[in-house]
Amino acid sequence: MNKIKRYIACGVPTEACNFRCSYCYLPCKGNAFNGRISKFMYSIEKMVEALSVERLGGICYFNMCAAGETTLQKDLFPLVKGLINNGHYCDIITNGTITQKIDELISMLNESERSHLFIKFSFHYLQLLEKKLLKTFVENVNKAKNAGISITVEITPHDELIPYIEEIKKFSIENFGTLPHITVARNEATEDIELLSTLSREQYKETWSVFDSVLFDFKFSIFGRKINEFCYAGQNSIYLDLRTGEYKTCYRGDTLGNMFENISKPIKFCPIGKCTLPHCFNGHTYIAWGGDVPDIDLQLPTYAEERNRVCNDGTEWLTSNCKEFFSSRADTQNAYYNEKEQKRIITKNKYLKGYRYLSSKIRGFKRRLKK
DSSP: OOSSEEEEEEEEEEOOOSSOOTTGHHHHHTTOOOOOEOOOOOOOOHHHHTTTTHHHHHHHOEEEEESSSSGGGGGGHHHHHHHHTOEEEEEEEEOOOOOHHHHHHHSSOHHHHTTTTEEEEEEOOHHHHHHHHHHHHHHHHHHHHHOOEEEEEEEEOOOGGGGHHHHHHHHHHHHHOOEEEEOOOOOOOOOTTTSSSOOOOOOOHHHHHOOOOOHHHHHHTTTOOOOOOOOOOOTTEEEEEEEOEEEETTTSSOEEEETOOOOTTTOOOOOOOOOOSSSOOHHHHHTTTTSSTTSSSOOOOOOOHHHBBOOSSSOSSSSSHHHHTTTTGGGGGGGGOHHHHHHHHHHHHHHHHHHHHHHHHHHHHHHHHHH
């Protein structure tokens, strides 16, 4: 049985999208939808070699997500194919409307390679309705599923969608054979990354629980909960910038190094220890699957439970290969530290953060002197 060694969230350098969703968190960052699609700084061959199973210490899961429509990145599919051929598993986040890209991906991968791929189809119902792309979306979802690729259909719950809930449930059962999963909408314009809704927490939960989504249930249960337990992000999981090769412990964590610069050197994995985020808004992966907070006092679902659905015809969204892999958790494959060791790591990280800050200032001063 293949088990996940590390969860690797990959930033795909694409800031172009064919949708403009009102609930999208990207405009909060100030540079969304500028149409920029940047090239990778390193060759696909070097990136694949740098991310080998041997160098990473085991089979990893690569989450491919852009600040826009992920499939618009032309070099992404060859990278995914290379990683899968290395033995890894990958996912691609997409709005599922660019048929040419779905067809290209399916034709590029053989049957065995497709069994290591998972596509998260973001179900933007109102936008699809407005653009008359509902039929296209359904066809692409089912096309990927029938090709042997694991899939999930996921809705970002927002207030404008509430009047359409029953309509969406009926549409989903007729076209996907089951209900979609539900995530939790966040407002990144707020300091505490609050819930993106005018509803109270109780109303929000009551409204969206009708989809019976394990994903929603778990994400909502930890939404807003500050992680005070020791966090293993940086060891069990990392955040990788695919354009530059730089990798960090987490979204707002410290940069640990460059994955592609010198592939003869071992990769530095170091747990962050103390979480710097207001809450782990993507804990459905980092906590439930990456196992970044093994001491948390919560019943954790498997990633398979969060992503799979059984359809009316008896088929499932996850292939048997992905279902088995998604049922493992990364903390069982990596080191666990006692309380004394945890304190030592947190203290060490404080000193390293200061050192990195001073080093960056000195490098900047030297560059200005040269100019």
